[in-house]
Amino acid sequence: MLPETTQELVGIDEIRAAADRIRGHAVRTPLLDSPWPELLLKPENLQPIGAFKIRGALNAIAHLDPDVRARGVLAHSSGNHAQAVAWAARFYGVTAHIVIPDNAPRRKIEATEALGATVELVPVEQRFSRPEELAQQTGMPMIPPFDHRDVIAGQGTIGLEIDEDAPADLTTVLVPVSGGGLISGIAAAIAALRPDVQVIGVEPELAGDAAESKRTGRRIGWTPADTARTVADGLRTFSVGELPWQHISSQVADIITVTEDEILDATGRLVLDARLVAEPSGAVTTAAFLHHRDRLPAGTTVAVVSGGNIDPTVLRSVLGAS
Amino acid sequence: MLPETTQELVGIDEIRAAADRIRGHAVRTPLLDSPWPELLLKPENLQPIGAFKIRGALNAIAHLDPDVRARGVLAHSSGNHAQAVAWAARFYGVTAHIVIPDNAPRRKIEATEALGATVELVPVEQRFSRPEELAQQTGMPMIPPFDHRDVIAGQGTIGLEIDEDAPADLTTVLVPVSGGGLISGIAAAIAALRPDVQVIGVEPELAGDAAESKRTGRRIGWTPADTARTVADGLRTFSVGELPWQHISSQVADIITVTEDEILDATGRLVLDARLVAEPSGAVTTAAFLHHRDRLPAGTTVAVVSGGNIDPTVLRSVLGAS
Structure with a gap:
């Protein structure tokens, strides 16, 4: 069990301020129809550098x-x-x-x-x-990857955009979980704007520290040797951060784990059927929808496709061509 | 030489009306940075059904x-x-x-x-x-693929969005040419909103009827057997339409042709370097930028990536994995 602190949760005003700071610099990604009924995709793989992380970094640096x-x-x-x-x-x-x-x-x-x-x-x-x-x-300021309120607020702008674009029957937002900055920001936005929508995290089974933490109610760390086993190299962080854990405890409904086969299957289907190049870490949410629909509420789901920096060898392999 | 008529060009007001009709139904695609300096990408492969054509079809049917x-x-x-x-x-x-x-x-x-x-x-x-x-x-109305002003106006909404999103130093917009509906709409919008920007068409060398028409100043048709040779199966139309020809004659600066190797190279680089799944017809504009930069004005270029419906076999092949 890791240390826990009590900090104020990131609020909707901080996320709105982040949206003002990054507007026109990060891509305002659309919400895309998918080939799968009731699933919409939020393609953060389209950001510069190919991942949502541009949002948090821009906001944190702008706020210095x-x-x-x-x-x-x-x-x-x-x-x-x-x-x-x-x-x-x-x-x-x-x-x-x-x-x-x-x-x-x-x-x-x-x-x-x-x-x-x-x-x-x-x-x-x-x-x-x-x-x-x-x-x-x-004296240079550090920009942490997830355990920082400006980083969380930056990632939370994705939640604002989902609220703007999603239909009224939205019930579920699926978000990859590693250090927890992304899901914290999105959960904070959705809790304020669509309190009836469930934000559900998705993790590889082989790096399932957040799912175990959520299940046991305590922030738990896995070893780097454990989490290194998954192909989803963006999700190998061995525990969620302290402030993220507070958001996950209170604003996240569930954390689902997916297998390596499910991740690779979803990565291939995103390319071939949805025309999206996602890295395995970005495909875990689609994997959860395709393979664990029984764990999700009925109605429309948004899957956040968090990044697209896939190793070419892995890409060829999921296309059945290695 | 094919028949020519004189019709009124599609105007900016018709394009703005089309934008009002399709707003919220077609995807408002962002303008993306690319890995190549001075090239921005307009990813119409993200539309439902994977191509820009949703815009013209929505507008034409809405206007009935x-x-x-x-x-x-x-x-x-x-x-x-x-x-x-x-x-x-x-x-x-x-x-x-x-x-x-x-x-x-x-x-x-x-x-x-x-x-x-x-x-x-x-x-x-x-x-x-x-x-x-x-x-x-x-008595059912026909929705033609390109030679129709509502279809052209619908495709022209891409030009409105490029104007909204592109930086002040935009000099060039590259657009695939087949029947000419897409380039006509975009050229009409850009002529009204950014009159100093050059709209340049791109065609496969093996289906170069529009380039020949532009060079000779007459609307010329190639045979289906000729145009069938290119891998860019969306660009095999054997002549541009009558109304499109009027736009191409007066509002398009140039038409560049690209080779099959250049098209396949660009298709692969879009996946691996820009994380975009484009069909070969959608990759011709990137091919023109990467391989014929000497024919383009200095400054920022937008390449319209018109669609993403690529045959899986072709996709594996361009990734060097077939």
Whole structure:
């Protein structure tokens, strides 16, 4: 059991303020019909850098005091968050210093550098301590991947847009869960705007720490060795954050787990039947709809397709062509 | 040389009226950053049925007199237009009768039937005469694929949206050309709203009738046997329509042709680098940008990605995996 704190939940006013800050910079994604009756898709794979994380990074950096922002920003990540912070920092004309574990895929490191960030590779065991050290030395503000109210509020703008676009018979919003920033923001928006709609998280069975936490009512961590088993490489975080846990405890109805086969099946069907390139982490929600419909309320469901940065080898494989 | 008439060009007011009719029904597609500097993508592959044609079909059916519309609508097509008319007719609660040549791919026939349309298969030489006969017998209005001002005005709503979303340094809009309805509508909108921006058509070299027409100043037809050679199966129409030709003559700056290799290369790069599933016909504009940049003005270009209904075998092949 991990430590728990009591912080104020992120509120709808903070999410509306985030929407004002990122308007015209993040893509206002449409809500798409899908080939599957009663399922609508929210394609965050269409964002710059291919993932929703641009929203939280833009909002967090925009909300910094200008004098602080001018120092540049710090982040640690080996995935989409690194690219989101690099992209948003470049957008605001400040430097980004990204600490990445030296076992991260070469492709992800290069993508982050290509966005103009300074990348510092560190041994995996220093991936949290080194950024702290840098923050103290340089005064650069850290942009955390999920456990931060401005990041959560930024991701919550997806919830505002779902409310604007979804029909009256919407009953369910499916959201991938890793550190919990995305689902926290969306749940906060939906709780305020559509209190009868259930926000349901989706996780790989092989990285099911949030589902176990929700079931037991306590924030539980899995080991990195456990969560590393899933193909959904964006969902390997081994526990949800402290503030996300408060949202998940109070505003999320359920967390469903999906198998690796279900994830890969949904990834392929999204390409072939819905014309969307989703990474496995972004396809878990469609997998839940296609394979666990019995766990969902009747009526219209929105599945958040959180990102599209799929490894080409995995893509070929799900198309039955490897 | 084909007959030419003089009709009034479709104007911005008709396009604005079309936008009012289809708002909330067709997807308001965003303008996306691409991995290629100075190229923005307009992803019409995200529309229901996977192609821009939903816009023209919705507008044409919405604009019918309600008593006439109640009879149901007629169309002939073996491609995306058939599905667009079927989808739009179902949306308005009227029947669609679609005449399809009996050599059309099974997949396309089934997709049209799945949308609730009545499909009539006819020998390929009756594909124009049979719908005429039906129109006379039944009084059902025909929704033509491109040579109709309501269809052109519907496609022109893409031009309105490009104007709303594109930066001030936009210089070029690239549009696939087949029968010419899409480029006519977009050119009409851009001529009114951004008169300094060049609208440039793109065609497969193997179906280059519009490029030849533009070069010679006369509307020229190629044979179906000629145009059937290209992989871009949505661009095999063997001449542009009469009204489209008037728009192309006066409002389109140039028509560029691309090779089959360039089309397939662009199709693969759109999936792997831009996370967009485009059919080859929808990828020709990206092919023109990537391979014929020297023919384009300096500054920002928008490429219209017109559709995403790609054959799975072609998709696997462009991903280097067949």
